[in-house]
Amino acid sequence: MAALESSRRVGTAVVSKLYPTRSHTGAAQGGIAAALANLEDDSWENHAYDTIKGGDFLVDQTAAEVLCREAVECIYDLEHMGLPFDRTADGRISQRRFGGHTKPNPIYDKNAAPGTEAAKPRIPVMRACHAADRTGHMILQTLYQQCIKQGVTFFDEFHMLDLIMVDGEARGIVAIEIATGQFHTFHAKSILLATGGFGRMFKVSSNAYALTGDGPAIAYRHGLPLEDLEFYQFHPTGIYRLGILLSEACRGDGGVMFNGKGERFMEKYAPNLKDLASRDVCSRSIYQEVRAGNGIGGKDYVYLDIRAETINKYKTSPTGETVDSAWVEKRLPDIIEFARTYLGVDPIREPMPIQPTAHYGMGGIPTDIHGRVIRDSHDTPVPGLYSAGESACVSVHGANRLGTNSLVDLVVFGRRSGRAMAEYAAGRKFEPLPPHPETPAKTMIDGLLSRSRTEPWVRIRDEMQTSMMDDCGVYRTEETLTRARDVLIKLKDRYRNLGVQDKGTVYNTGLLEVIELGCLLDIAQATVASALARQESRGGHSREDFPDRDDRQFFKHSLVYRDGENGTRMDYKDVDIITVEKDGRVTTKYPLEVRKY
Amino acid sequence: MTARSTGRRIRPSGGYELFMWYFMRLSGLALVFLAVGHLFIMHILNNVETINYAFVASRWTAPRTGWIWRLWDASLISLAVIHGFNGLRQVLYEYLSAGGRIVAGTVTWALTAVFIGAGGYSILMFQPDEGFIKEHPLKIERTTEISSASAPPASQPISVAR
Amino acid sequence: MLSQAELIDPQARTLTVRIKRYNPEVDEKPHWEEYKVEADGHDRVLDVIQKVKWEQDDTLSLRRSCAHGVCGSDAMRINGSNGLACKILVKNLRSDTLTLEPILGLPVLKDLIVDMKPFFDHYKSVMPFLVNDEQPPTAERLQSPAERARFDESTKCILCACCTTACPPFWGDRKYVGPAAIVNAHRFIFDSRDRGAAERLEILNDAEGVWRCRTVFNCTSACPRDIKVTQTISEVKRLLMTGNIDLDTAPSVVIGN
């Protein structure tokens, strides 16, 4: 999105370690939220409220408002670019419900009997614009198509190794051409890091193999902070064992989760929204059930049921009407195929075994609302350096991201940062590069190539993933986090002595995997440090030793810096709050409240 | 909804490959009847070992049906030759570069012309050599004599289609 | 209610993995190598290859990313036919020998990696983007569900190249744009919002366009997204003949597959 927007003004090139159409945006399924109000009343303010509440109030409110306001415009923009949204009967963009997306209940009555419709202050809303359950695929394809039309230059399969920073200013990057093993230096006036997430540091992950946090890790190594890393989202409905995502749209369209006793357990944890509560709530609920021995057959998974009879039994279809199998099949074609392929389960007839899966890092490279990377707690921008997407932390997701908001984030802030970086680049000359900017990257690669293979690098990766999953997963304590910290330090020491078996230059994918592992180790370490420092439970970060939210001490973003080889340093940044004047009194627009669904 | 919901019309582009593609399908349909029919008559109803000059002559010069067989064979030859050589051209195009294609296209069309010419000439210009027929008569056993076949009895097998 | 997923390894087995290897820095031409791998029934073919790579031979190269069939990186020839390694499970393999080759018809760069440039060049040649210079409305352009359904099939393409490299005419003639490009042209030709259909049809109305299609159906069988590829090509052919973009010509049921 940023490349497209930027290419409208200035020469733009995209450097990617994959072919652009392989990016993991394409795996996003359910939808992209925007308050278009095509099917029912809605407003971007509702969306902003949900985003802030969903993020457990650790959301920069100006950014959230920008996100939700511009989402509408961006959706229309995408539609004009040709994105094939599903349509309503009158030809407008179709929308569906998604976890955590609500609007005020028009018939809300404070005094209504609990459990009745009127007793719910907020009710689910159809806000997620979708193209079947391949929304991300369509966005990715549409943007790539437009880039072709626009003549954006692509450097496909160039792996970024280093950022060239001079006097605190970004001037280019160093990348290795995977096909030849050659080093390339890209000299640029402005650089955007959109390298995606880092979910591969966990064992069970919905993330692609390529999501190894290269961008954040490289920024981190250059002394830039990473924001809110301790908030990592576990998606409740991943395919058992594989972690492949079964979209939240399953539940948006009426799917229900059951435990081993056949209970709809979400009624206990989120009496109002039930299965449509936000993701962190659902994931924790599943863990609680499993711990209580209520998993299926006492094991570590539960069922997600999208059979038409179940949807009808619980009256959970979006409009409340009766549905049939054909309707389910039409709404969720890919999900059904995943289940058939990878589970051997036909969701039309059977429930699907699911477990929480590492899904999305709320944190990342701190940026402002123009996508500019900031270097400290005073929002000082790094000239020429931008970031957008999952690798960035604006922060609009706070402590927990709402479903569909990742696509909104990358589209809205991709567009904004594209504009900002073009604006910045248009008014500047090329600043000189230092001599031999590729040297550090080259030294690293030469080291890996020259050392002999001491141990298979996958062993280090497996140990890291297991440690992160077990000790820094959905639930954490001081004890587990300390353990993870120590494990990671040992792993990093082992990593420094690694050599690779393949000494070739052409498509040395083994070498690149080792480099990616290095990035993951850095981010894992930063994540554990941030999690250890935050002694409260908020959103995606659940400390069992500190089960409550502590707004007095921790209503702030954490920033983690690298300190020496194995060390970290913490800093904090205030949450951006919008204040309004009401009856002569200044109050916050989105007051803190206890998060309940 | 928009006025275009019933469909848009786009001018067909025409063009050589489109035309040949269409021709292949239409001629193919025609050839199913012409070629399979020809084979049926020559190989199933008759026996190739009995075919000789007299047979051909009797077929093409039959007083009332001769023109039908000539027309049949002429259309069979022209369609089959074009169909066949165009098929060959398309196969060759698949494996040849631009230069080779020009050669292949020219050669196949030239051969098409030659063989339609030769075939058409044989069929349309044919004049029976009565003397030769007398010396080398039909090899086919018949229940009645050919000369009396102006009104063939119903029992006569259609061994010589005329 | 016992689902299959509860059985950890329904058919764990030892696979003989034969891989066509090619290292451009050493080899003149590709050669076969064999590995033994213990595989679980639920393992994907991709997992089997990664086991070889991680545990036995790090020099083996392949592309992969999402590992669940939506990115299209790991297209390869598996036991003879094209497919995504991440979409085929070990329990579905008929024999204990797993034969892996790069997809056919594109230059092999290393092992299972082929040069995708010719493939993407073909894709780009059909103008795979919405063409519409009319001033758009402030909100969305309207499109009826039926109009949207008309090109739904071809929006599923992930550009993995399984179809194009399964196509015998493409093996012979690599200038043929190939099924994938036609599918992507189809996606826009039949989009009621698009205005570039005539131009795209002009490109496809060529010896290297749709007329090269011989209805072999290898593409349809190979498509990991179950796109009815041959059908979309036929729709473009018929459109070239008739000039009529008719909504009713979008049948959706495949019979007897």
Next chain:
Amino acid sequence: MPQTPRAPHAYQSGTLARIVDGLRYGGGIGQWSWLAHRLSGLGILFFLIVHITDTFFVVFAPDWYDHTVAIYGGVWFDGHYYWPLRWAFRVAELGLIASVVFHAINGVGVILYDLWPKGSLYRKPILWTVQVAFWGIMLVTTPIVLYPLRKAPDQPAASRPAPPPAGVASVVPGR
């Protein structure tokens, strides 16, 4: 549009190698039908060329024509009857019939895929119908075509003619 430069040592198999490799492709019945269609088409074209040429003789050289077509009955230009020749031509004739029948039936299938809007969706049924129809027809046709081979041509084997004088050879058996 600038594109990624690529490794110089990419392995490119030649056209022939690709086709041979392609034969190993698991395309199943669809691919075999395509191959059979193509080969039968080329075979028929070859026969057509021969056939037009021999038919051309009827216009100006009836005796040449008779000699040529007599080969189909196993009689060589020297006037001798050779049974292997006759058998070979019978089998070839059967091959021709098979080619034409298959090409015709499968061709109708191809026309259905291309011209009938739903044709491609009925791929498997069409492919199997083609097979059934083809083998059905061949089952009936084969005995009819091979039937005459049960005995020597309509001439008493004992009274096979002596080698005729060079030039005109009468091989026409007595009626």
